[in-house]
Amino acid sequence: MANTVTNTNNLSLRSILEKDKLTGSNFLDWERNLMIVLRHERKWYVLEEPLREAPPANTPAAARNAHKKHSDDLLDVGCLMLATMSPDLQTGLINTNAYDMIRQLRDMFQTQARTERYDATKAFNECKMIKGTSVSDHVIKMKRHMDHLERLGHPVPLQLATDTILNSLSEDYKPFVINYNMNNMEKTIAELHSMLKTAELNMGAKIKTKDVLMVRDGGVKKKHGHPRKAQHNGPLECYKARLVAQGFSQQPGLDFDDTFNPVVKPATICTVLSISISRNWPIHQLDVKNVFLHGDLTETVYMRQPPGYVNSSFPDHVCRLRKALYGLKQAPVRGIIVLLSTSPL
Secondary structure: OHHHHHHHHHHHHHHHHHHOOEOOOOHHHHHHHHHHHHHHOOOHHHHOOOOOOOOOOOOOHHHHHHHHHHHHHHHHHHHHHHHOEOHHHHHHHOOOOHHHHHHHHHHHHHHHHHHHHHHHHHHHHHOOOOOOOOHHHHHHHHHHHHHHHHHOOOOOOHHHHHHHHHHHOOHHHHHHHHHHHHOOOOOOHHHHHHHHHHHHHHHHHOOOOOOEEEOOOOOEOEEEEOOEEEOOOOOEEEEOOEEEEOHHHOOEOOOEOOOOOOOOOHHHHHHHHHHHHHOOOOOOOOOOOOHHHHOEOOOOOEEEOOOOOOOOOOOOEEEEOOEOOOOOOOHHHHHHHHHHHHOOO
16 A cells, blocks of 8 residues: 555656656756656665676675666666657667766756856846836846746855845935845845835835926026124134025915924923933934925925026026025925924934
8 A cells, every 4th residue: 555655656746757858958957857756766876876787696685686676776767767858869868777868968968058057147147127117027037037047056045136136226226225235134035026116116206307497487586695604703714605595586375385483492491401400311402504405395496597507508497496495485394394204203
């Protein structure tokens, strides 16, 4: 009964070779499947050890039985190999035993396999994402190259595969790559694929229109401020140049809405200092002098090109502001929103 079950399992496993017979180009896959089948049947040794000469008649029975088993297994494996290859290959190897047969096949196809492996590795390393194309399609293409190398018997290590994929991305994904490396993320290829698809969606939501365009009239004008910066004892140190928008030309509901600027009352400062001193807390002060310039504008605001920075090809065009600028009525609220959204508190 046990022998019947074993034979059934062997036949079931040998079907792997029947489904994909050796034709030449698939030698590495075929040899790997052959190794799986023969190791399961405990017969792989016949391809690694040559059959010795038959022992003399006076040799102990154990040695004679071992030689006979090796000879029978060699014949069985040879027939299996011939039955799972194309007729053209069978014709040239029909009279060859299994031990010599595998070596002849390796000599015939390993050079071809090495060339195929070289081409697959080159294609994987040189695959680059074209700007504007789908990152998902690109990762899937890279994954196909990796699967091909694995079928050739040379799987790509996870860390190397991750680095190669990140290096192949277009310049649009440079912030993603920097963030990924800075946080020492260890992700599978599937997880990396999912993260990149999310990044692509976020990038799509941030697609912007042209920042410089032609308008006939209107828009926010600008002026240059040149405040003086003096030393602590009075003498003039330097002039500070600052580009300031003339916010008085803005119209409520058209190019601005909220205009508040939160300030702290002196009584609040005294209360905080009193509590800090009584509880022995450290006190830190932070002054973000250019906080207004970090605010993202949600309104459509245009400004004339600053003197000295006028595009000679488009002198009549204006700039669309993406960030807040000193003088804009909404600059305070936009700056505070950014400051609060990035605060660890």
